[in-house]
Amino acid sequence: MQLQERECPQCGDPFTGRADKKFCSDACKAQYRRDNLDGKSVNDEEDKDEEWDAENDDWDEDEEEGNVESNMPLYGKVNLSESSPSSITRLEQANEEERKRQFHALEVIRLKQLRIEAQLKQEAAEEAEEEAEKIRTLHSLYSTLIKKCLKLDGQELDEEDLETWIDELDEASEKYLSHPGLREPDNKAHKRLKDLYWLRDTFSDLLTEFHEEGEPVFLELPPKRKARFRTNRIA
Incomplete structure (x- = not known):
């Protein structure tokens, strides 16, 4: 070379x-x-x-x-404790999206609960109104029969009259058994139902008496019973 x-x-x-x-x-x-x-x-x-x-x-x-x-x-030296801004931004975005997702899920549950509560309140209000209407109807039925009986006190009754009254009182007693107040021990509905039963038994006894004697009978209401009727007619 x-x-x-x-x-x-x-x-x-x-x-x-x-x-x-x-x-x-x-x-x-x-x-x-x-x-x-x-x-x-x-x-x-x-x-x-x-x-x-x-x-x-x-x-x-x-x-x-x-x-x-x-x-x-x-x-050659790397600081592992430091992260790039882009990585931090992506992490923050992911966390924010997760928070939004959780918030949306909770909001859906909350709105669903509110709808259920509103529906339950509406149903309860409707049931209460239906119950109140039934109470008014049954009390009107009771009051009408008691008023007629008070007017009938002391009058003469034949067999047809007695049978008609017995049928009406049987029907009224059957309807009154659905009175919501009967679920409460101290409600006046119990006394009014007993009044209907008493009247039904009274007219039944008069019909038996009519059949035995073959003559017209008279409805005679005791003073205490009439006072009870007037008191129970008050709503």
Whole structure:
């Protein structure tokens, strides 16, 4: 191989060597590499291998001295505690979407409960109105019969009259059994139902008397019973 004379780029001394030799010595080559860490490689593939060996030598020396981390390039250190802004933004968006989803689900449940409560209140109001209407109807039935009986007191009755009254009182008593007030022990509905039963028994006894004697009979209401009727007619 032809030898050439050239100048060492590190120390500036002239030297003679192969065409691919650029430094006068390994020391200048290593020093040049240290001074130009950020620069491009100045050797061919063989020089790169030599530089790699030199780096390994430097690494071994640092490792023996316990100072490996201090010689590592800064870009090799990563702060794992830091996250990129884009990652934080995506996480915040995901959390916000989850909060919105949960809020929407709770709102749906709340509205459903409100609808159920409103429906129950409406049904309760309708039932209360139906119950109140039934009470008014049954009391009107009771009051009408009692008023007629009070007017009938002392009058003569024949068989047809007695049978008609018995049928009316049977029907009225049957209807009055559905009175909502009968669910309450102290409600006046119990006394009024007993009044209807008493009248039914009274007319039944008069009919028996009529059949036995074959003569018209008279309805005679005791004073206490009439007073009771008048009291119970009051709603």
